[in-house]
Amino acid sequence: MAVATADIERPKAKHKLLKMESWWGVLWIMPSLIAVMVFVYGFIGWTARVSVSAWKGLLADYTFVGDDNFAALASDPRFDIDIQNTIIFTIVFVLGCLFIGLGLAILLDKGIRGEGFYRSLFLFPMAISFIVTGVVWRWLMNPAQGDRLSGLNLLFDKMGLDFLINSWHGTPTWGIAAVALPAVWQMSGYTMALYLAGLRAVPDSLREAARVDGASEFQVYRKVVMPLIRPVTLSALIILGHISLKVFDLIIAMAGKQVALDVPAIYMWTTTFDGFFFGRGAAIGMVLLFSVAILVIPYLWYTLRQERDL
Amino acid sequence: MTTVAAKPGERRNWVHIPLIMMALFYLLPMFIMLNTGFKSFDEVSLRTMWNLPGGLSFDNFTAAWETLRPNFWNSLKIVIPAATISSILGSINGFVLAKWKFKGANIVFPVLLFGMFIPYQAILIPLVSFMSDIGLAGGTWGLVVVHVIYGIPITTLIFRNYYATIPETLLEAAKIDGAGIYSTYTKIMLPLAIPSFVVVYIWQFTSAWNDFLFAVVLTDTANWPVTVALNNLAGSQIIAWNVQMAASFIAAVPTLLIYIFLGRYFIRGMMSGALKE
Numbered sequence: 276m277a278v279a280t281a282d283i284e285r286p287k288a289k290h291k292l293l294k295m296e297s298w299w300g301v302l303w304i305m306p307s308l309i310a311v312m313v314f315v316y317g318f319i320g321w322t323a324r325v326s327v328s329a330w331k332g333l334l335a336d337y338t339f340v341g342d343d344n345f346a347a348l349a350s351d352p353r354f355d356i357d358i359q360n361t362i363i364f365t366i367v368f369v370l371g372c373l374f375i376g377l378g379l380a381i382l383l384d385k386g387i388r389g390e391g392f393y394r395s396l397f398l399f400p401m402a403i404s405f406i407v408t409g410v411v412w413r414w415l416m417n418p419a420q421g422d423r424l425s426g427l428n429l430l431f432d433k434m435g436l437d438f439l440i441n442s443w444h445g446t447p448t449w450g451i452a453a454v455a456l457p458a459v460w461q462m463s464g465y466t467m468a469l470y471l472a473g474l475r476a477v478p479d480s481l482r483e484a485a486r487v488d489g490a491s492e493f494q495v496y497r498k499v500v501m502p503l504i505r506p507v508t509l510s511a512l513i514i515l516g517h518i519s520l521k522v523f524d525l526i527i528a529m530a531g532k533q534v535a536l537d538v539p540a541i542y543m544w545t546t547t548f549d550g551f552f553f554g555r556g557a558a559i560g561m562v563l564l565f566s567v568a569i570l571v572i573p574y575l576w577y578t579l580r581q582e583r584d585l
Numbered sequence: 586m587t588t589v590a591a592k593p594g595e596r597r598n599w600v601h602i603p604l605i606m607m608a609l610f611y612l613l614p615m616f617i618m619l620n621t622g623f624k625s626f627d628e629v630s631l632r633t634m635w636n637l638p639g640g641l642s643f644d645n646f647t648a649a650w651e652t653l654r655p656n657f658w659n660s661l662k663i664v665i666p667a668a669t670i671s672s673i674l675g676s677i678n679g680f681v682l683a684k685w686k687f688k689g690a691n692i693v694f695p696v697l698l699f700g701m702f703i704p705y706q707a708i709l710i711p712l713v714s715f716m717s718d719i720g721l722a723g724g725t726w727g728l729v730v731v732h733v734i735y736g737i738p739i740t741t742l743i744f745r746n747y748y749a750t751i752p753e754t755l756l757e758a759a760k761i762d763g764a765g766i767y768s769t770y771t772k773i774m775l776p777l778a779i780p781s782f783v784v785v786y787i788w789q790f791t792s793a794w795n796d797f798l799f800a801v802v803l804t805d806t807a808n809w810p811v812t813v814a815l816n817n818l819a820g821s822q823i824i825a826w827n828v829q830m831a832a833s834f835i836a837a838v839p840t841l842l843i844y845i846f847l848g849r850y851f852i853r854g855m856m857s858g859a860l861k862e
Contacts, residue, residue: 296765300686310734315735399841410830412632413615414826417631561707579695
């Protein structure tokens with residue numbers, strides 16, 4: 276009898292103990308959780324409050340003005356330029372990275388000699404700051420013409436590729452596309468690494484089977500490999516897309532604060548910290564946050580759910 | 586086996602042509618930084634920027650180092666404590682979320698993770714006023730705090746994914762032996778997690794070193810890290826372009842060295858940013 280009760284009771288006791296123990300976990304993670312709750316979520320709430328306030332100038336002014344700041348942005352010609360620039364930048368940057376990344380990954384996936392060397396070389400720009408990249412590319416993309424030709428334009432001239440000579444980020448409207456090139460330089464290796472990991476996860480037997488069925492090497496990729504690595508493309512799209520929405524340092528280092536190359540992140544910075552239009556700056560911050568959240572939250576949800584299902 | 590035989594070496598050699606061309610593209614900025622850097626002052630000219638230097642000169646590097654030196658030390662003063670504290674916090678959080686789960690841990694994790702994707706413009710105004718209120722704006726310590734806090738998501742993620750691979754049986758064995766959270770963490774998990782410490786440390790080192798946005802709003806001129814100083818001298822009309830090139834190289838050296846010697850770990854940290862192993 277006594278043995279029986281002990282048997283019945285033990286799991287209960289264990290459960291209680293486990294519960295107590297798990298509280299230690301909560302306690303251990305608490306400092307970080309509080310820090311993130313304050314610095315991420317609390318500050319987002321605070322920014323949201325500023326974005327609906329009349330705060331202009333050095334003294335905080337929380338007078339509620341509704342969506343005035345957002346409405347002003349919607350009719351602000353500078354913000355139109357920002358959106359247009361973000362779209363052009365995103366298209367050139369994301370497509371450039373995906374195309375080069377996938378191409379390099381397919382080439383490296385063939386199991387060639389020196390693969391490790393190439394891989395390290397293509398990835399090294401990731402270790403460098405956007406500021407360094409921007410300063411160097413600013414001189415590579417020097418738009419000066421004629422006698423003062425320099426940088427890549429000078430190189431094109433020497434190689435007889437004169438038709439490639441252009442004014443880079445000095446080009447009206449499309450100048451921002453030139454700024455996307457150094458960004459592609461920096462992030463395409465990363466895209467390659469994502470694709471390479473994806474390609475390596477495709478079982479050889481599948482490709483082999485397709486080859487046996489008489490598929491050409493191109494068809495093997497087109498029909499067998501590509502559909503299987505579609506999730507990689509989706510991840511890359513989201514990661515690169517959210518980077519391009521946030522682009523800031525690279526443009527500052529390449530071109531300073533020119534209105535022609537303005538993006539929301541720069542507008543927020545200059546209007547807030549140079550112009551003291553805090554309400555407007557906060558509104559831009561919120562717009563940026565929403566556009567990133569639309570991309571990232573479904574991705575987070577999907578990835579973590581998939582992980583749990585495994 | 587048969588695959589290798591079916592694809593003889595010479596059939597794949599063409600692959601090197603596009604790869605080498607791309608390699609040249611990736612090396613181009615490095616080449617121009619070093620090529621310009623090693624020229625003497627009177628050799629430097631925009632018209633001859635692609636010509637190789639006549640001899641090895643350090644004029645540009647000396648001049649660049651003279652201006653950047655204090656900022657270089659500022660960067661180290663920010664980055665070393667930030668990376669160290671980040672690694673410790675990340676390892677604790679990752680351990681709890683992977684191996685000492687509590688009710689709600691599955692909600693806490695994505696709540697933390699979202700923090701690594703936010704555009705910092707959305708928290709910049711409160712951050713600057715909060716940091717000035719508590720007296721941490723202007724100096725290097727404020728930046729340490731900021732890098733540690735905004736580094737919590739990624740460092741937690743890397744450690745959590747690593748701890749998740751440690752077999753549950755090891756933990757149960759420790760529990761049977763009466764180990765509590767503290768001894769399980771220090772005696773079992775910590776020694777196993779050394780590689781993750783390397784990954785997280787160099788990841789945090791690199792991203793804090795390369796940061797510009799936080800530094801530009803939170804430090805005074807005297808405490809500028811190297812990125813802000815570099816951007817400032819590149820924007821000035823006084824500093825010649827050749828010195829800017831040398832300065833860029835100097836600003837890139839620490840993270841490049843890490844990449845060259847510990848690239849494997851750096852890449853692992855980078856891949857986890859896509860939430861992939």
